Amino acid sequence: MERLTARLRLRAWQDADLDPLAAVNADPEVMRFIADGSTRTREETAAQLERFRGEWRDHHGHGHGAFAVEVRSTGELAGWVALTVPAFLPEILPAVEIGWRLGRAHWGRGYATEAARAAMEFAFAEAGLDRLVSICHVDHHASARVMAKLGMALDRTTTVPAHGQPVRVTAITREQYAAGSHRA
């Protein structure tokens, strides 16, 4: 599952990722547009890390899930990019969502787009997926911009039942992705 980009390594999770991931999830600026905006405790992050590992294990390494995103030049964990089922939004299921979360120190360098491009290539070329969605709060302009740069187009705006937040859903099919790749 490991993928290299110009500046990043997408890789499997390690025990040593807990501390940096807990720091990312404890930052209110990072969590501002995620679910109800609350931060996560270290215990919640440990459970998330186990889930991330389990998703890949369940499919014997051949499915999809969350990649750890490491900065190649420093070895630091920047955050993650994920291919997961958005169970929190039943109206769009079945679907697989591409999502991203980086620590604040790593914002503004194009890392989210770079990591997501590699994950999207993995989704369509290796994981056999036909369509990806991405979901963000309607006021989250940075994430919306990442989606646009990835060639994702508006599917709908709706509300997440669990917490009532308004979200924008974008989508791209394998065919649209292939057409865009040929143009590039």
Ligand SMILES: CC(C)(COP(=O)(O)OP(=O)(O)OC[C@H]1O[C@@H](n2cnc3c(N)ncnc32)[C@H](O)[C@@H]1OP(=O)(O)O)[C@@H](O)C(=O)NCCC(=O)NCCS
């Ligand atoms: C969203 C996030 C992943 C973006 O990461 P990033 O590496 O900075 O993203 P990129 O640099 O690849 O692209 C961001 C784009 O949004 C733009 N942008 C950033 N902040 C913006 C804002 N407030 N309004 C409009 N555009 C904005 C950037 O200029 C860039 O576009 P450009 O390349 O055309 O200049 C990062 O901010 C993050 O992890 N946030 C917290 C977690 C989160 O919200 N995850 C997504 C949940 S839906």
